[in-house]
Amino acid sequence: MAVTVYIPAPFRKLTGNRSYVEGHGQTVAELLDELKTRYPALGDMLQNEAGELPAHIHIYVNNQEIYSLQGKATPLNDGDEVAVIPAIAGGQVLTPDQMLRYSRQIMIPQVGSAGQRKLLDARVLIVGAGGLGSPAAVYLAAAGVGTLGIVDSDELELSNLQRQILHHTADVGRPKVESAQETIARYNPDVRVITHRVRLTSANAMEIIAQYDMVVGAVDSFATRYLLNDASYLAGKPYIDGGVFLFEGQATVFIPGQGCYRCLFPEPPPAGMVPNPSQVGLLGVLPGVIGVIEAFEALKLILSLGESLSGRLLIFDALTMEFRQVKTRRDPRCPLCGDAPTIHELSDYEASPSSSLAGHD
């Protein structure tokens, strides 16, 4: 097949100043080999040491980048126009301070400086700056997750301090998102905190969640949990869920398409079935454990590390110090993520009560 190859300005010194050269081959790979025989210097630009196309070179067949076609196996026809254009790309490296600050995790082979850049680039929404959200936010911030969104509409109360380690005694009466932002800034100035001093509702959830890569649920009401579940699924974002009750905690991860909270519990429990969370006693260390597990799951998702809790519900019993697991799976009859879903948008969640059972705080 005879094709025309467009040569852009930076490569013309390699083709005797010609903007177009003729080339031959059944596929892009054959064409590149053939070009190399006639223009060795150009061939060197289009192949790395492993003989592969370097990442910083784009190749187009009839105006389409070949990775949207069949890559180097893309077939060529007589008269096709092929273009080779160097990428316009670059990037910053970690600063010496960042290399030192994160050195204990950068030395993990599966993390490295590439993983650290992923963390700094990641955007995690934490819904709730309370008992679960506090430890989650502290560890995500310390690890250098670059953007943390914090949703909470409450002001800090003295009784919160027994477990909500994002806040300090002097903060009582202040909006929790403000004290959370200050605490995180003191831990790690690399982290940009976006405060959302609102109650999450069906009117604002999609817009807020859209700005993040994933959602960490750290809430104490069923209404908000169903809202988060539905909104995360509809937005196509992983949802990390945690909850605590007395001496027991739970954590899991819902990845869109692999099951959701409604696959486990299709509807919220009826009003009055569950106690008001603020009336149930709790040692602060319990949401500490579960919030830290949620943070770990977020880091694993960002770094593509190990196996997430997707498909498993982790149950922690603090009195026996036992972790159990229950397998979960997508329910084809799920009203949200099943085969014939009936939920296509967010609805009114406030009809269901503020409650606990599967979790709160």
Place this chain on the structure above:
Amino acid sequence: MFTIDKHYIDEMIAHARDEAPIECCGVLGGRDERVLKLYQATNAEHSRYRYNIDSQELFRINRECEENGWQFLGIYHSHPDGEAYPSPTDVERAGWPESLYLIVSLLSPGNPEVRAFRIQDGEVTEETIEIA
């Protein structure tokens, strides 16, 4: 010495601010050392630490410049949290030696800085920007 109309500088800074905290990127097309059009491009990496002009956009920008007989006089990107100087990765990936690389720094948000560099064979040379 690189001469450029002030509104292009303003436009690059505005683009950097719009895209912050991620890096923005784009191309200055023109002829005879005169910038005639600024192309804002999509950063396909959507990253605070990486930029890479979307490959289909790059193709369209390059074709339009070719059709007009223009060159890529400048290639710009932003450093939302860093100084206006090419990073080692910027130097390593600089594939357009005849173009000037402009960097917009938002390190001090009220006082954005734009500097221009020639990057050839791994060597960085600063060029003075003259605002026309």
